[in-house]
Amino acid sequence: MRLTQYFAEAFAVLAGNKIRTLLTALGLIIGVMAVIAIQVLGAGMSGAITGILGAFSDRTFFVLPNQQQADFTRAAIRLSDLQRAKYEVPNVVEAIPASAQNLRGSYGHTSRRVSVGAGTDERFAASTPIRYGRKLDPDDITLARHVCVITQKAAVKLRITGDPTGGSLRVGEHRYRIVGVLGASTEGILPGPAAYDVAIPYTTYEREFARARAIVFARVLMDDPSKVTETEIAMQNWLKKVKGGRVEYQTFDRKSFSKAIDGIFGAVTFVVALIGAVSLLVAGIGILNIMLVSVAERTREIGLRKAIGATRFQVLLQFFIEALALSAFGCLVGMLLGVAIGAFVNGQFIVKLSGITAPIPWARSIVIATGFATVVTLAFGTYPAWRAATLDPIEALRYE
Amino acid sequence: MNDSQRAIDVRDVTKTYSLGDVKVEALRGVTFTIARGEYVAIMGPSGSGKSTLMNLLGCLDRPTTGQYFLDGSDVSTLGDDQLAAIRLKKLGFVFQGFNLLPRTSALKNVALPLFYAGIRAKTRNATAADQLREVGLGDRMDHKPSELSGGQQQRVAIARALVNDPAVVLADEPTGNLDSQTSEEIMALFHHLNDGGRTIIMVTHDEDVAGHARRIIRLRDGRIVDDQVTGKG
Ligand SMILES: Nc1ncnc2c1ncn2[C@@H]1O[C@H](COP(=O)(O)OP(=O)(O)OP(=O)(O)O)[C@@H](O)[C@H]1O
Numbered sequence: 067m068r069l070t071q072y073f074a075e076a077f078a079v080l081a082g083n084k085i086r087t088l089l090t091a092l093g094l095i096i097g098v099m100a101v102i103a104i105q106v107l108g109a110g111m112s113g114a115i116t117g118i119l120g121a122f123s124d125r126t127f128f129v130l131p132n133q134q135q136a137d138f139t140r141a142a143i144r145l146s147d148l149q150r151a152k153y154e155v156p157n158v159v160e161a162i163p164a165s166a167q168n169l170r171g172s173y174g175h176t177s178r179r180v181s182v183g184a185g186t187d188e189r190f191a192a193s194t195p196i197r198y199g200r201k202l203d204p205d206d207i208t209l210a211r212h213v214c215v216i217t218q219k220a221a222v223k224l225r226i227t228g229d230p231t232g233g234s235l236r237v238g239e240h241r242y243r244i245v246g247v248l249g250a251s252t253e254g255i256l257p258g259p260a261a262y263d264v265a266i267p268y269t270t271y272e273r274e275f276a277r278a279r280a281i282v283f284a285r286v287l288m289d290d291p292s293k294v295t296e297t298e299i300a301m302q303n304w305l306k307k308v309k310g311g312r313v314e315y316q317t318f319d320r321k322s323f324s325k326a327i328d329g330i331f332g333a334v335t336f337v338v339a340l341i342g343a344v345s346l347l348v349a350g351i352g353i354l355n356i357m358l359v360s361v362a363e364r365t366r367e368i369g370l371r372k373a374i375g376a377t378r379f380q381v382l383l384q385f386f387i388e389a390l391a392l393s394a395f396g397c398l399v400g401m402l403l404g405v406a407i408g409a410f411v412n413g414q415f416i417v418k419l420s421g422i423t424a425p426i427p428w429a430r431s432i433v434i435a436t437g438f439a440t441v442v443t444l445a446f447g448t449y450p451a452w453r454a455a456t457l458d459p460i461e462a463l464r465y466e
Numbered sequence: 467m468n469d470s471q472r473a474i475d476v477r478d479v480t481k482t483y484s485l486g487d488v489k490v491e492a493l494r495g496v497t498f499t500i501a502r503g504e505y506v507a508i509m510g511p512s513g514s515g516k517s518t519l520m521n522l523l524g525c526l527d528r529p530t531t532g533q534y535f536l537d538g539s540d541v542s543t544l545g546d547d548q549l550a551a552i553r554l555k556k557l558g559f560v561f562q563g564f565n566l567l568p569r570t571s572a573l574k575n576v577a578l579p580l581f582y583a584g585i586r587a588k589t590r591n592a593t594a595a596d597q598l599r600e601v602g603l604g605d606r607m608d609h610k611p612s613e614l615s616g617g618q619q620q621r622v623a624i625a626r627a628l629v630n631d632p633a634v635v636l637a638d639e640p641t642g643n644l645d646s647q648t649s650e651e652i653m654a655l656f657h658h659l660n661d662g663g664r665t666i667i668m669v670t671h672d673e674d675v676a677g678h679a680r681r682i683i684r685l686r687d688g689r690i691v692d693d694q695v696t697g698k699g
């Protein structure tokens with residue numbers, strides 16, 4: 067018994083009925099494509115975000131009052147609290163507001179809406195490269211200077227070409243001297259220096275934009291990053307003590323952020339993969355249907371094959387391999403499309419936007435998708451093949 | 467007649483179909499032997515049990531009672547796969563409706579039994595080609611059934627029936643779908659095969675066609691009513 071022969075015949079049958087083959091395989095193609103693409107994009111996306119978080123200093127954490135609490139006003143954090151915290155909470159070197167707002171910024175004749183945020187010196191950014199000039203320094207902060215550092219994106223937005231350091235940027239009613247331009251950023255999501263188009267010293271920001279308003283959340287810089295958990299607890303307890311009464315705070319650090327994000331992406335990937343799996347299941351039912359039709363149409367042929375001596379197993383094998391060939395075709399096309407779409411979207415959007423090339427589990431994605439598709443095909447292809455194998459040759463030969 | 471000369475030995479075979487409570491006795495005790503090299507026609511009115519008998523002889527079905535020895539061995543109690551093996555090795559079928567695989571060349575159609583016998587593609591094709599030449603279709607090997615006349619299709623079917631060198635060739639109304647001219651050609655082919663030593667059993671309604679056989683068994687209501695050698699041969 068030669069399996070290659072069975073496959074050759076199966077492919078000949080499929081090729082003899084191209085439209086039907088394509089339509090039947092379409093479900094599989096889409097299913098396999100979706101499952102692969104989703105896994106690839108999921109990996110690319112969560113890799114990018116983990117990468118972004120990875121670029122953020124692990125010496126930083128965030129603290130904010132809980133949204134749901136009895137006395138929200140009492141719990142509000144103010145600049146004066148933060149300035150005391152660095153002296154009173156162990157391991158805290160600096161605590162600053164993480165605040166920003168969108169304002170009209172003008173440079174030369176160009177005027178655009180830009181985000182302006184409270185910045186601090188470079189200890190808070192792990193690895194933001196500088197393109198021109200310098201980052202903010204401790205003197206800028208203590209003297210609350212009218213200086214700013216802009217991102218490369220903001221420079222493009224404001225049509226700044228070349229080195230603008232020393233130039234003047236107008237934001238709202240204030241003018242700031244540009245002291246630096248950041249390079250391509252890997253730190254776009256958390257409120258660090260590169261998260262804002264324009265970063266000014268937080269002291270300046272506080273005086274000119276926030277005034278005495280409550281701080282939504284604060285960034286805390288630690289001396290020893292290994293003590294992050296203790297420091298977070300100490301910070302919360304210290305705030306509770308300072309505010310008095312029943313106030314509640316929460317903290318986020320790089321680890322808890324990436325955990326939360328991994329959780330979200332894990333869930334999203336799982337749900338979408340589940341949808342892909344369901345579509346593969348539906349495709350399996352399509353195969354079941356078309357194989358039953360094919361067996362019915364070829365009843366006389368089956369009768370003939372049995373009459374001339376084909377065993378039940380040989381007939382079973384013939385139709386089983388036909389289903390398998392159909393699935394192989396669907397898997398192959400679906401795989402090519404899935405990989406192409408995954409690679410394209412990942413490369414053109416995720417990598418381009420985040421600047422991070424995450425490792426993509428290609429082999430695993432392909433194996434999961436095609437493996438599941440094959441299992442489904444086997445499950446649904448067996449029944450029609452069994453039907454064919456157990457046909458009575460006399461009745462099959464009489465069938466019109 | 468010596469046992470070893472018998473291609474077919476049917477002993478008191480009955481076949482009863484039950485349709486719910488109703489029992490249809492298609493064969494009511496049939497006994498006969500056919501020696502190697504015989505050419506037998508089975509005749510009888512419609513419903514007399516000809517096809518039923520052919521299905522039993524062709525190992526497509528089992529008798530309800532009685533025994534059937536094919537080529538010396540009892541096949542009346544074999545299982546489905548064993549019967550399939552017997553059909554593959556010892557029997558060749560020719561049908562009224564040809565039953566060729568569509569969209570498949572004459573050569574591949576003829577080679578099909580050899581595929582199930584597990585023979586290598588090269589040998590398969592060579593044997594099938596020889597067989598097609600023998601039925602006079604050496605120049606039509608790559609034609610599909612739709613590109614062949616009815617008579618040619620039946621020749622392909624006959625080549626397929628012969629390709630595994632069977633002990634017995636069974637033909638149920640092989641000329642039923644053919645005009646009289648083509649029927650004559652097919653009959654001549656059967657005659658030629660029988661001259662070459664093939665054992666042939668053929669069901670027919672047509673006295674002229676039956677006239678080609680050397681012996682005619684007549685059935686009525688599931689029984690043999692006449693069994694005689696014709697003047698032929
Ligand atoms: N599968 C079956 N189930 C029930 N009855 C059957 C079955 N096959 C045949 N019969 C009955 O057995 C009897 C003999 O049928 P058979 O087909 O052998 O006749 P036949 O001699 O070949 O007739 P024809 O010349 O019309 O082909 C008929 O009465 C038929 O109705």
Ligand SMILES: [Mg+2]
Nearest residue numbers: 516517518638
């Ligand atoms: Mg009949």
